[in-house]
Amino acid sequence: MVKHPRVLGTVRLSILKDDTTSPEKQKHAVEHWASGPAVDGRIVGFAEDLDVSGAMHPFKRPGLGPWFSERADDWDVLAVWKLDRLSRKAGHFAEVFEWCQEHGKTIVSVTEGIDMSTPMGKMFAQIIAAFAEGELDTIRARALSGSQARKSKGVWIGGVEPFGYCFERQEGGGKKLAQDPTYAALFQEIVERLKGDWSSYKIAVDLNKRGVPTWRDHLRIVKGEEPRGIAWTTNAVRVVVMNPTVAGIYTYKGENVVDENGEHVRITDQPLMEYGEWSELVASLKADRPVRRATPSRSMLGGVAVCLGCGSRMSSNKKTKPNGRVHHYYACNAVNTGTCPNPGRIRRDDLDQAVSVFVRTTLGPLPVMERAGNAISQTKVELGDAEATLDRLEADYLAGRFKTDVQVERYWGQHEFQSAKVERLRTEIKAAEDTPAWTATGRTYAEEWAGKDDEQKRVFLQRHGITVHVGPTEDGNRRVVVKMPELAEIAEEVGLHLPEGYLWVEPEAEYILPRRMAHEPK
Incomplete structure (x- = not known):
């Protein structure tokens, strides 16, 4: 030294x-x-x-x-x-x-x-x-x-109550989690709204308008403390729904806790939602629905309509005339950069009307179908995790990283469990892939469309893959092409009967809208 x-x-x-x-x-x-x-x-x-x-x-x-x-x-x-x-x-x-x-x-x-x-x-x-x-x-x-011993007795081993749960004291000591009646019902309301094409932003606005405290403020109120008045946000709504604890899964520092076999540790026998149903919902939120914007929606087709000239999204804009009149229109997002050779621009009312006509008349009498493949997607994710765990275990074993008797014993236990899990998930995926990929909701497109506001209509269009393309014609008018590519897939897979006149391979409608010189924003 x-x-x-x-x-x-x-x-x-x-x-x-x-x-x-x-x-x-x-x-x-x-x-x-x-x-x-x-x-x-x-x-x-x-x-x-x-x-x-x-x-x-x-x-x-x-x-x-x-x-x-x-x-x-x-x-x-x-x-x-x-x-x-x-x-x-x-x-x-x-x-x-x-x-x-x-x-x-x-x-x-x-x-x-x-x-x-x-x-x-x-x-x-x-x-x-x-x-x-x-x-x-x-x-x-x-x-x-x-x-595991505390869990077997129903004793809560965490800290603050997770969203939607409250403590129940046990006769033999300790406490367990049970559903909080008020916030368990609130959770179900949020889930149903998300399934009904409410955006996370719209839900947050509604909860704030109703004066519903956030979960942390609710816990403060229960303890007799002063709430901080924290507002609901888009992210707060999504975090609540996508947190595994609502499905009864124990988490630590943002990660699911697993037992010695690699299985999820449960926090309660009374989850707000069953794990399978929750996994399907989360898969749909991640895969089928883009993250909703955190700012108020000003239009039905902002971010949905696409410019035919360059493929950029179109957003809602407004122009105030000298006389004070305000005109709303959709414009290509690349119009200000000069990168679009022929930027699309159209009056907002005209485009909204064209898309509404497509949904009400072209799709109107057809039944709304929901994709049933989200559960398969979640199972495939679980299978990938299980296979990765198995590969990692075997690599560590071959590298001699398990040295003590405790480590070796745990290795063989986990290996046996994960191997069985891989086989089970493969069987489930095979069985799911043999079932129809679409299920009927019992409602028509016209019925669904009629009860929605602009925010919900935008979510509905995104959810069902309906595309809207806008561009100018040679004579200066506006060309609008609305398509629903997945309808042909639905018809083929489930044998959906299309009324007479539905002879296209890919359902679409094209509208030529006149350019309104007197009202066109300059």
């Missing part, structure tokens, strides 16, 4: 409440060692990582990591209270030790008397690191066993 070294102290706690290894105790031990006559070192700083697992790589820890990447020239010795404060993973420990050797640094455990600048210290450090990793496996197994 160098004389009068610059000492970097390292402090780590998995749980801040651990009095036996408190930050102050760890710091005091390092300071006492550094100031001793045998060392006569100088403390240059402490890398503190509180509430950080020993499984996290030291290079990635928020407190310690920068001392390796950004401040490596500021210290000579890395001093820890015990080696497990540096890492509980033998592989991580070996990487840090190798880095220190390459950069002329030394690792010292001040309470275990290990100085890794000596051969004996290196040997003891490797042995202790291996035991620390085995202890981490034991800690994880004990924690999982404890959580």
